[in-house]
Amino acid sequence: MLLHAVEAYTCFAKKPLSDAHALLAIELIGQNLLSVINEPDNADGHLALAVGATLAGMVTLWSCPIHGRERPWIGTTLKKVAFKFNDHW
Secondary structure, three states: OHHHHHHHHHOOOOOHHHHHHHHHHHHHHHHHHHHHHHOOOOHHHHHHHHHHHHHHHHHHHHHOHHHHHHHHHHHHHHHHHHHHHHHOO
16 A cells, blocks of 8 residues: 555646545554564554555546546446346356
8 A cells, every 4th residue: 555655746747635545544653664574563553554555546547547447447348247147047
């Protein structure tokens, strides 16, 4: 998720709000990743990573056109496959 946050911060379609979220995600992940690896029971570190990953995912959808567009296509394709599959039963 760190790379998604960096990508969102550096992409051409970014906005001030997405920059703020991307920077916060980078900060949270960067400050807590090694501590969680070294201390697996670090609950606060895990929470910070979860928040950072959530922010990175959100900002990627907001500011990166390719990532933001690929998910609806996947969802539509899966729905079509599911309907075709259900028709055969």
